[in-house]
Amino acid sequence: ETGVTQSPTHLIKTRGQQVTLRCSSQSGHNTVSWYQQALGQGPQFIFQYYREEENGRGNFPPRFSGLQFPNYSSELNVNALELDDSALYLCASSLAAQGSPLHFGNGTRLTVT
Amino acid sequence: AQSVTQLGSHVSVSEGALVLLRCNYSSSVPPYLFWYVQYPNQGLQLLLKYTSAATLVKGINGFEAEFKKSETSFHLTKPSAHMSDAAEYFCAVSVLFGAGNKLTFGGGTRVLVKP
Numbered sequence: 001e002t003g004v005t006q007s008p009t010h011l012i013k014t015r016g017q018q019v020t021l022r023c024s025s026q027s028g029h030n031t032v033s034w035y036q037q038a039l040g041q042g043p044q045f046i047f048q049y050y051r052e053e054e055n056g057r058g059n060f061p062p063r064f065s066g067l068q069f070p071n072y073s074s075e076l077n078v079n080a081l082e083l084d085d086s087a088l089y090l091c092a093s094s095l096a097a098q099g100s101p102l103h104f105g106n107g108t109r110l111t112v113t
Numbered sequence: 114a115q116s117v118t119q120l121g122s123h124v125s126v127s128e129g130a131l132v133l134l135r136c137n138y139s140s141s142v143p144p145y146l147f148w149y150v151q152y153p154n155q156g157l158q159l160l161l162k163y164t165s166a167a168t169l170v171k172g173i174n175g176f177e178a179e180f181k182k183s184e185t186s187f188h189l190t191k192p193s194a195h196m197s198d199a200a201e202y203f204c205a206v207s208v209l210f211g212a213g214n215k216l217t218f219g220g221g222t223r224v225l226v227k228p
Contacts, residue, residue, distance in 0.1 A: 004156075006156075031213035033213065033215070033216075035216075040221075041220060041221070042117075042203055042205075042218030042219055042220050042221050043157070043203070043216070043218050044218075045215050045216065045217070048210065048213055048215065050213060055210075055213065056210050056215065058215075090156055090157065092157075092216075094213055094214060095213075096213050097213075098145070098209045098214065099145040099162070099164045099207065099214065100213065100214055101147060101159050101162050101214075102159075102214065102216060103159070104149075104156035104157040104158070105156050106154075106155050106156040107155075107156050
């Protein structure tokens with residue numbers, strides 16, 4: 001069973017640039033979620049995808065967007081990067097069932113300078 | 114709306130001593146509750162989950178948690194700490210959200226294990 005994998009592991013961008021982060025879901029999972037974890041804090045829900053459509057969003061602006069592909073892999077795109085976007089971005093996959101646990105990847109550390 | 118409060122951002126225990134991490138939640142519906150562990154420079158690993166089948170839940174690495182509805186608590190314990198338990202621990206409440214589950218996390222508790 002292949003777990004959740006994310007790429008790249010680290011990324012440095014300049015304020016105003018755009019970034020794309022990638023995620024491969026665990027085998028058999030059909031739902032993917034993205035979380036932002038700022039230093040010293042718990043993860044915050046960004047959005048969730050199911051059947052290639054955004055299925056719910058947390059308190060994040062529209063410059064955070066995503067895609068889910070037929071093979072259940074996913075991308076997180078962030079436009080017009082701000083310094084406060086510096087964080088660990090975590091991808092998690094799960095089954096579309098109540099109480100189904102989320103399985104997380106190791107994350108992408110984004111630094112915006 | 115759901116929320117999670119973890120009492121104590123840092124906990125220091127001696128090797129072999131009891132580990133107790135506190136978690137209180139609020140939820141308008143019967144919750145699903147989880148504990149995750151995060152080692153340095155890694156993602157979150159599931160320790161255990163409560164899904165109403167039993168109030169005492171056993172997880173990996175010798176951890177267990179007890180759900181107490183009257184206290185809205187889900188505290189995590191391990192009888193004897195090991196050096197490898199040094200990590201950050203997150204309590205989370207899950208509600209059905211669209212097709213899947215949305216986790217709301219507490220602020221985390223960092224555990225330091227002293228030899």
